[in-house]
Amino acid sequence: MRIRDYRPSDAPVLAQIYARSVRGIGPRFYTPEQVEAWAALAPTVERVREAYGDGRVALVAVDDDDRPVGFSDVEPDGHINFLYCAPEAAGRGTMSALVDLLEDRAAALGYPRLHVEASEAARPFLLRRGFTLVARRELRIGDVPIHNYAMEKWLGNGRE
Numbered sequence: 001m002r003i004r005d006y007r008p009s010d011a012p013v014l015a016q017i018y019a020r021s022v023r024g025i026g027p028r029f030y031t032p033e034q035v036e037a038w039a040a041l042a043p044t045v046e047r048v049r050e051a052y053g054d055g056r057v058a059l060v061a062v063d064d065d066d067r068p069v070g071f072s073d074v075e076p077d078g079h080i081n082f083l084y085c086a087p088e089a090a091g092r093g094t095m096s097a098l099v100d101l102l103e104d105r106a107a108a109l110g111y112p113r114l115h116v117e118a119s120e121a122a123r124p125f126l127l128r129r130g131f132t133l134v135a136r137r138e139l140r141i142g143d144v145p146i147h148n149y150a151m152e153k154w155l156g157n158g159r160e
Contacts, residue, residue, distance in 0.1 A: 001069065001094060003101050006058035011048040013068045014060070017086050018042045024087030029120035030146065037141035043082075051081065057105045061085070061094045070094040074106050080116040095122075099129055107155045115152040123149050 006014075019042040026035040043051070052058040052073065061070035069089035073081050080102065085094045106114055117137065118126050127133065134150040 001061055001063060001089070001092065001097065003059050003061050003097050006052045006060050006071070006073075008049055008053070010060050010068050010071070011045045011052070014048050014071045014082075014084075015043050015045050017068060017071065018082070018084050020086055021084040025085075025090060025121050026119070033144050034141075034146045037144035037146060041141065056081075057102065057109070059098055059101055059105075061089070061098055063089075070098055072098040072102055074102050074111070074114060076109075076111075078106060078111040078114050080114055083116065083118075083122060095125060096129070099126075103153070103155065111155060113152050113154045115150070118149045118151050120147070120149075123151070126151050126153075129153070 019039050022039040022042070023035060026038060030038065056073050056075045058073040059071065060068045063069050068086075070085035072083045072095075075081060083095065083098070085098075103114065114131070115134075116122075116126065116131070118131075123133070131151040131153040134152055136147055136149055138145065138147050140146070
């Protein structure tokens, strides 16, 4: 596995990874109704291309055949919008490698902090990576109540 910059040709697979990740990993932490509501928010191929064409740092973890197995990004304000891994790549260091490089790129760009709305699945991982919990967020996707966590990590370019 290696990390490279996003390519527009990755968009179809990234949209699939999002939905497969939610459906494959989400049931360990959320009810079936919550998982399906969340999966329904999967970005379209066009949405991935639009988001990742706006100049943000966009990274893709790929296997030995250059097939995407995970992806993440950081917007200019330090917001991590996507942090997803294919279920078959979970537990293999994919997310750690992505976050390591995101942090390095964000720090090099002078971003003071990273912030994210983390799922129940991502929360313990991000806590181990030095993120702090800001607040549990209760929200609704349609009629379905669900929660996530506002988290942040200061990078040393601002408050520590």
